[in-house]
Amino acid sequence: MLARSGPAVCPEVDEKPVLWCQQGSSDHWQVEPDGEVMRTSYNRRMLSDPSPNASSPLLAQLNDEQHRAVALPPEHALILAGAGSGKTRVLTTRIAWLLQTSQVSPGGILAVTFTNKAAKEMKLRLQSMLPVNVNAMWIGTFHGLCNRFLRAHYQLAGLPQTFQILDTQDQLSAIKRLCKQFNVDEDRFPPKQVQYFISGCKEDGQRPGDVPVRDDETRRKVELYQLYEEQCQREGVVDFGELMLRSYELLRDNVHVREHYRRRFRHILVDEFQDTNKLQYAWLKQLAGLPGEGGECAILAVGDDDQSIYAFRGARVGNMADFVREFQVKHQIKLEQNYRSFSNILDSANHLISHNKTRLGKTLRTDQGAGEPVRVVESPSDFAEAQWLVEELRQLVKQDGFERKEVALLYRSNAQSRVLETALFNAGFPYRVYGGLRFFERAEIKHALAYLRLMENPNDDTSFLRVVNFPPRGIGARSVEQLQDAARAAGCSLHDAVSATTGKAGANLAAFVAMVDVLREQTEGLTLREIIDLVLDKTGLVTHYRAEKEGADRVENLEELVNAAESFVTQEGFGRSAVALPQALSQSPASQGLSGSTQADAGLGTLDEFSEDGVIMSPLAAFLTHASLEAGDNQAQAGEDAVQLMTVHASKGLEFDAVFITGLEEGLFPHENAMNDFDGLEEERRLMYVAITRARKRLYLSHSQTRMLHGQTRYNLKSRFLEELPEECLKWVTPKNGGFSNIGSAGGGGASASGGGWPQTPAFNRHARPAWGQSSLSTETYKSPPVPVQKAEPEHGIAAGKNVFHTKFGEGKVLAVEGVGADARAQVNFPRHGVKWLALSVAKLTVV
DNA sequence: ACACGATTCGTTTTT
DNA sequence: CGAATCGTGT
Numbered sequence: 031m032l033a034r035s036g037p038a039v040c041p042e043v044d045e046k047p048v049l050w051c052q053q054g055s056s057d058h059w060q061v062e063p064d065g066e067v068m069r070t071s072y073n074r075r076m077l078s079d080p081s082p083n084a085s086s087p088l089l090a091q092l093n094d095e096q097h098r099a100v101a102l103p104p105e106h107a108l109i110l111a112g113a114g115s116g117k118t119r120v121l122t123t124r125i126a127w128l129l130q131t132s133q134v135s136p137g138g139i140l141a142v143t144f145t146n147k148a149a150k151e152m153k154l155r156l157q158s159m160l161p162v163n164v165n166a167m168w169i170g171t172f173h174g175l176c177n178r179f180l181r182a183h184y185q186l187a188g189l190p191q192t193f194q195i196l197d198t199q200d201q202l203s204a205i206k207r208l209c210k211q212f213n214v215d216e217d218r219f220p221p222k223q224v225q226y227f228i229s230g231c232k233e234d235g236q237r238p239g240d241v242p243v244r245d246d247e248t249r250r251k252v253e254l255y256q257l258y259e260e261q262c263q264r265e266g267v268v269d270f271g272e273l274m275l276r277s278y279e280l281l282r283d284n285v286h287v288r289e290h291y292r293r294r295f296r297h298i299l300v301d302e303f304q305d306t307n308k309l310q311y312a313w314l315k316q317l318a319g320l321p322g323e324g325g326e327c328a329i330l331a332v333g334d335d336d337q338s339i340y341a342f343r344g345a346r347v348g349n350m351a352d353f354v355r356e357f358q359v360k361h362q363i364k365l366e367q368n369y370r371s372f373s374n375i376l377d378s379a380n381h382l383i384s385h386n387k388t389r390l391g392k393t394l395r396t397d398q399g400a401g402e403p404v405r406v407v408e409s410p411s412d413f414a415e416a417q418w419l420v421e422e423l424r425q426l427v428k429q430d431g432f433e434r435k436e437v438a439l440l441y442r443s444n445a446q447s448r449v450l451e452t453a454l455f456n457a458g459f460p461y462r463v464y465g466g467l468r469f470f471e472r473a474e475i476k477h478a479l480a481y482l483r484l485m486e487n488p489n490d491d492t493s494f495l496r497v498v499n500f501p502p503r504g505i506g507a508r509s510v511e512q513l514q515d516a517a518r519a520a521g522c523s524l525h526d527a528v529s530a531t532t533g534k535a536g537a538n539l540a541a542f543v544a545m546v547d548v549l550r551e552q553t554e555g556l557t558l559r560e561i562i563d564l565v566l567d568k569t570g571l572v573t574h575y576r577a578e579k580e581g582a583d584r585v586e587n588l589e590e591l592v593n594a595a596e597s598f599v600t601q602e603g604f605g606r607s608a609v610a611l612p613q614a615l616s617q618s619p620a621s622q623g624l625s626g627s628t629q630a631d632a633g634l635g636t637l638d639e640f641s642e643d644g645v646i647m648s649p650l651a652a653f654l655t656h657a658s659l660e661a662g663d664n665q666a667q668a669g670e671d672a673v674q675l676m677t678v679h680a681s682k683g684l685e686f687d688a689v690f691i692t693g694l695e696e697g698l699f700p701h702e703n704a705m706n707d708f709d710g711l712e713e714e715r716r717l718m719y720v721a722i723t724r725a726r727k728r729l730y731l732s733h734s735q736t737r738m739l740h741g742q743t744r745y746n747l748k749s750r751f752l753e754e755l756p757e758e759c760l761k762w763v764t765p766k767n768g769g770f771s772n773i774g775s776a777g778g779g780g781a782s783a784s785g786g787g788w789p790q791t792p793a794f795n796r797h798a799r800p801a802w803g804q805s806s807l808s809t810e811t812y813k814s815p816p817v818p819v820q821k822a823e824p825e826h827g828i829a830a831g832k833n834v835f836h837t838k839f840g841e842g843k844v845l846a847v848e849g850v851g852a853d854a855r856a857q858v859n860f861p862r863h864g865v866k867w868l869a870l871s872v873a874k875l876t877v878v
Numbered sequence: 879a880c881a882c883g884a885t886t887c888g889t890t891t892t893t
Numbered sequence: 894c895g896a897a898t899c900g901t902g903t
Contacts, residue, residue, distance in 0.1 A: 448895090
């Protein structure tokens, strides 16, 4: 095996880690210690070693870049994989190659993704490449792997063996319950906001005691966080953030566990690395060990900073630079060959994204020809846009021979789908909408699951409350309240408090608890299918929905739940009674140092203080976990040939022959709300980049002069992104300077094909104004930024460079201060909320 | 306990 | 505009 990372490969370049180097080009990127990306001169020595093993047939079909990535030595590496560059192929081929060349046994591999879909895809592809048991590897989502880990070490993690997982809905209702119990003013502390706060803390790795408290509001929120944690612990449930955080803490605090896994996993592969948050990266660090901590494993991180579109939910692109620095990454490879799109499309994407300032830098290329020009279309209204779309779609299918399912209609926000749907529906054009309620999130399914969860864990108060009176059985709000009081007084779960209640309310409650208890006994030893059938019957759920006039769909869904359970059993191999999870057999501590392929398969290893794998779980428990971690598909009619409607976010990772990007208007795309955030505009631009790169052959960009939003007609300027595309790749299907989007310069664009009746002075969307300092591309003129006032230090004591605290946004750094007296305002960069201008007379800012 | 009007509030999303 | 939640009346 090759030498591990240790001393820097290029001593002459001192400690400065090289973030990027591109073979054959004259420059590369370097990351300064403060994280800033700088361009420096190229150093040929920094190139990664050529592949030691070029003969494998696995590698035959790869291009040079991919080949280098797949055959890297077992050292940390970062692959910057552009859209359509064969990222998943590299990832899976890498694993296959490592196994095939006996560099690692399946048990030594951990591959982590963000979505179940990606994990499934990876396993599937691997299986088609090699005759290998993919279950011997740890392949899954961050949360899925954490769950697996915590199930194995539930005692060390301080969890009951039957711990259940709260999804976002469950978490919110648990928080609402908590707020009610502690008489929290829901106007001052909306449960949603408390939820956001708690999730944010966990993502930052903070327990209640770690959160800096500077004002009463935060203090109260931290109290609630603390209470919420106690509640979850009492009830034996964990939320998504807790899965991550607790796994991280267990690795951090338990040296035996940590050492064990560090010995075990020789190769960690991370997909979509640009989407990792702080905690996920910290978790990876614990698992892999930094250089100098005796880490023995090699991380292969694959990502694309240009496709980072989840900063709004805590993703930190900066993890890429941190990874390179902290792990002393020596191998960095760019995958820039695109196999998806014609060059007009690709050049458009490249040109657009080049407007972003903070990039690692990467330009996609293709061998395919120019292809068709990108069509830009303007419509007078959202309604007309939808009409035109339907016509174009018809033509696309009839004349140009596109398959319907190979066409996607993309939009920035879900609300935009309605007009499109209406038009498609009226035209009788087959379509399919992605997004919305997923299978396991439907109310009737959650009800059924709540019964099942109560059978597994009677202390799950969230589930208890969900179904205690559903279907209605005479247990009203006041009975429940009494029960909650009793439980609180006794410090026990609602289930346990029932026995103490009296009266007819108590009798109803007792009957409910008895029903669940009886079900638990009756279903022992039954198959999962039998269990669920029995529960649906005995709880009266099906009967209840059958009696409802709108309940047919719900009954159907409940029947589908039985099917889902059935296919879960067959797919996951869960039999009748308790079974061991089909996981890899663990290596014993004695196998330390071995990455040999025989060791892991030899038998169940013994571990001193804990058992890692071979977790015993009932099929029901396994199914409930599955339901919590995998929300299920939105719609099942997959086979139908229908045009696909989805948000741009949802389209990431997909590709289509033809793509329509609709609603390209200022305020919508880029979205007005994104403009407040730090990096907001650039993230919107990346989003646009993702949208463009979905298209293989044909791309339409469409915007409308007016749009119905929130029941009001809004007059929007066309998106600045349209101006950021290379003119030579475009074809303006409607006159570029026609219509109202150019009022003020073109002199009243009468060329519009609109139905007339426009107001003389359109009420331009007041939200659409760019923030100060941002370039405005439209013809509208903006006030220039106020001239900074440099006078004597004002009494507020706030000045550029100082750290301040704001009750809502937390701590931030002052970038600039302007104006005096009542007019004074400060520009502050808040890590979680971005850059904001705050009027000092209004905002409560305290210098830290 | 439940039904029906009044209200509020509107990005993006996975686990 | 339309959903989702809220509050009041029976």
